[in-house]
Amino acid sequence: MMKKIILLTALSISALFAQVKSSVEVPYIPFEIKMGKGFSTVQADCLMCHSFGYIINQGPQSRKFWRGKVDKMIEEFKAPIDKKDAKIIENYLFENYGNGKEQ
Amino acid sequence: MKRRDFFKTSIAASAAVLSSTSLAAGETHQPNETRKVSKYAFPEKRPLITYSDRPPLLETPLSVFTEEFTPNDQFFVRWHLPDIPTHIDPDTYTIHINGMVQRELKISLKDLKNDFEQVEVNAVVQCGGNSRSAFTPIPGGIQWGSGAMGCARWKGVRLKDILDKAGLIEGAKWIGFNGREKAAYYKTPNFVRELELDELDDHVIVAYEMNGEDLPYLNGYPLRLVLPGYYSDSWVKMLSNITVTDKYKSLFFMDKAYRVPDNECECETPEKLAKKTKPITIMNVKSVIGYPENGAKIYHNSEVVVRGVAWDGGYGIHKVMISLDDGKTWDEAQLKEDLGRYAYRSFRFGFKPKKYGKLHIMAKAVNSLGEEQPFSKDIGWNRGGYKYNGIQVVNVEVV
Numbered sequence: 410m411m412k413k414i415i416l417l418t419a420l421s422i423s424a425l426f427a428q429v430k431s432s433v434e435v436p437y438i439p440f441e442i443k444m445g446k447g448f449s450t451v452q453a454d455c456l457m458c459h460s461f462g463y464i465i466n467q468g469p470q471s472r473k474f475w476r477g478k479v480d481k482m483i484e485e486f487k488a489p490i491d492k493k494d495a496k497i498i499e500n501y502l503f504e505n506y507g508n509g510k511e512q
Numbered sequence: 513m514k515r516r517d518f519f520k521t522s523i524a525a526s527a528a529v530l531s532s533t534s535l536a537a538g539e540t541h542q543p544n545e546t547r548k549v550s551k552y553a554f555p556e557k558r559p560l561i562t563y564s565d566r567p568p569l570l571e572t573p574l575s576v577f578t579e580e581f582t583p584n585d586q587f588f589v590r591w592h593l594p595d596i597p598t599h600i601d602p603d604t605y606t607i608h609i610n611g612m613v614q615r616e617l618k619i620s621l622k623d624l625k626n627d628f629e630q631v632e633v634n635a636v637v638q639c640g641g642n643s644r645s646a647f648t649p650i651p652g653g654i655q656w657g658s659g660a661m662g663c664a665r666w667k668g669v670r671l672k673d674i675l676d677k678a679g680l681i682e683g684a685k686w687i688g689f690n691g692r693e694k695a696a697y698y699k700t701p702n703f704v705r706e707l708e709l710d711e712l713d714d715h716v717i718v719a720y721e722m723n724g725e726d727l728p729y730l731n732g733y734p735l736r737l738v739l740p741g742y743y744s745d746s747w748v749k750m751l752s753n754i755t756v757t758d759k760y761k762s763l764f765f766m767d768k769a770y771r772v773p774d775n776e777c778e779c780e781t782p783e784k785l786a787k788k789t790k791p792i793t794i795m796n797v798k799s800v801i802g803y804p805e806n807g808a809k810i811y812h813n814s815e816v817v818v819r820g821v822a823w824d825g826g827y828g829i830h831k832v833m834i835s836l837d838d839g840k841t842w843d844e845a846q847l848k849e850d851l852g853r854y855a856y857r858s859f860r861f862g863f864k865p866k867k868y869g870k871l872h873i874m875a876k877a878v879n880s881l882g883e884e885q886p887f888s889k890d891i892g893w894n895r896g897g898y899k900y901n902g903i904q905v906v907n908v909e910v911v
Contacts, residue, residue: 432598432599433555433598433599433729434555434598435554435555435565435566435568435596435598436552436553436554436565437565438550438552438562438564438565457696457697458593458594458695458696458697458700459564459566459567459594460564460565460566462562462563462564462565462569463563463564463654466563466564466654466655467650467655468650468655470650474649474650478652481652485701485768486695486697486700486701487697487699487700487701488697488700489697489699
């Protein structure tokens, strides 16, 4: 019995924010992504499912790595990106977040 | 500087460059713990290390890990998909139980709190990819330091009690858990978890409270699955649906993500990936040092207390060993109160630095099975960068 009473009081005081009538606001973070050739394609194709944080966090990588990521987005996550755009994005990523190695 | 030290620092400094150049797996090193908290605070949180806002990915700074429980406002956050409801009405929220059950149930939060036995469990929740930045070349996914984890006191209702109320039908074998997070694109696979009924025990609960408060929004308000001992990929947040089946459904996040090679070292090389893989499931033994931090200056002959936490998948921590001489000799740290086999065991170790200059402090946890943490360099690579549990090295300077 004791337990239930404690619980009910806890219920009324512990209510924080998620349950108020207005919605929770998650801040927008302006990730500083580099401008460069092909950027508008990246912006159109790579922001649908997640922030640029995912891209920046990988650090400088090879062309093969970036091609692999673009392929993964298309094959595993079904990103609607055509071959032409995929190549533009790969080039953008390698030019701006590349390590100079092809492999 | 000794030659070895030089290599260590140069590897750390150029980790990203080194990582992708060679195809062969490089030596596993210390995870990247250099990131600072962001200037932006997320709802109900203090500013944390921030990898993404959409979906939110937040890491707890290492300095928080000196106590058994991780404060809710510093607890890490990890979602997979961007479409997360931003408004939840606790008066109408229900969880559905369906599939191979005698009675389909829709349970409201209020019923959950009133009609079932309320239980508590202290348990660590850790992302399978915690410390992923230790691997070379970089595996897929977020390059976490070691703060994609936390320990809390979870309160809720046993999953078993809920299933008993629904009544399982003979042949029931699998149980799928669905949360409210959704993909932005209709073809992207949703994040659903499946577990075999045999795997579940009485410690598995559906929790609504964490450290004495409602679950924070970003940690899965109003309900999440708590699977003590298991990596966090199965701790489904904003739990909405529990479906019992006799067959395993093939799903991306089950079949391709959160798996390691099914061999003894759970390792492979980039050019020769293991053919057989298995889910990451139970956590291995690990510890982190919360104080001092890398780069700290400590006074010669002063009283220094090293503090940190150790845990494993539920066998319990037997001891934590500290080395101040690069692993040549080890001394036992003091363990604080045992808060249950799934919780952090916090440790402390006092000493007076006698030598000026660089000092490396290492911590190694040993569990009750005698399993202990390996050195980073002895951990083999895997494509997902999962289950890193290397001995942590904190570099300080005695001045």
